[in-house]
Amino acid sequence: MAENWTEEELEAAVRAYIDMRDRGDRGERVVKSAYYRDLHERFGRSVKSYEYRMQNISYVYALLGRRWIDGLKPAKNVGTNVIGTIERAIAKVEGQSGEPFAQFEHEVEALRKSIPKQAPTGNANPAKIQSTGTQFARDPRVVAWVLNEADGKCECCTKVAPFTRIDGSPYLEVHHLKRLADGGTDRVSNAIALCPNCHRELHFGSQRTGLLSAVFARITRLVEE
Ligand SMILES: [Zn+2]
Ligand SMILES: [Zn+2]
Incomplete structure (x- = not known):
């Protein structure tokens, strides 16, 4: 073997x-x-x-x-x-x-x-990598609708967006609860507007399952896929 x-x-x-x-x-x-x-x-x-x-x-x-x-x-x-x-x-x-x-x-x-004591020298001219990424085509109307629905507040922690964009609008990110890569739909029933912290936490946090349940329980438009 x-x-x-x-x-x-x-x-x-x-x-x-x-x-x-x-x-x-x-x-x-x-x-x-x-x-x-x-x-x-x-x-x-x-x-x-x-x-x-x-x-x-x-x-x-x-x-x-x-x-x-x-x-x-x-x-x-x-x-x-x-x-x-x-x-x-x-x-x-x-x-x-x-x-x-x-x-x-x-x-x-x-x-x-x-980690060695000495800091790494790094690269003054980092090499370029050609990437051929595949992405899903997202519907901007879904993003716009969800952002309006959130009205400037994170739909997870319910707090006001932590900062505004240069045009003055609150900065939130629209996240798919079931990832498109996992076969999730691009519909408002699968999308929420999040502050960057909550967004990262829903992807990488150890408590994400509990957070998700709370989100589904509170926001009635969402449908678990
Ligand atoms: Zn949040
Ligand atoms: Zn996301």
Whole structure:
């Protein structure tokens, strides 16, 4: 059995993960162990190691500020290369692409464990990276409607926007509760206006599930997707 996971094997794990997620979203019954057994039969590793890889995939989704499968708690004990490969596999399987964001975040975290006394020299002329990102076309009418509805206050913490734009309008960001990347709709029933703090917290915060429930309970136009 190969020690290192090949790109093919990691991609198969990501495909299994996304399939479990999507079936779960459609309310179908998902037997996780059947997926692990299938991977075991194809690639020969133990069922346990596939389960752990799934938790690594949850970790990559967490780094990306996205939702992971309940019951597959993010596990961060994994090499940066593997993170990068998982991230690329996610982009490929979902038909999206962007900067290698999760890999970068993971690398920063790993480096923080052994910071040298001397500050890094950095780069006076950082290299340019060509990116071929795929984005969703958002409806500006949805954004406009939600911003008007919020009327200058964050729909999560209910506080007044922390600052105004140069034109004097309150600065809020419109966020999709179910990410478009996760198959969410671009409708006002799936969008809220947030202050930048709450926006980041709903993506990356440890308390985001509780915050979300409170938001759904308070704002009647929202429909959980
Ligand atoms: Zn807020
Ligand atoms: Zn967002």
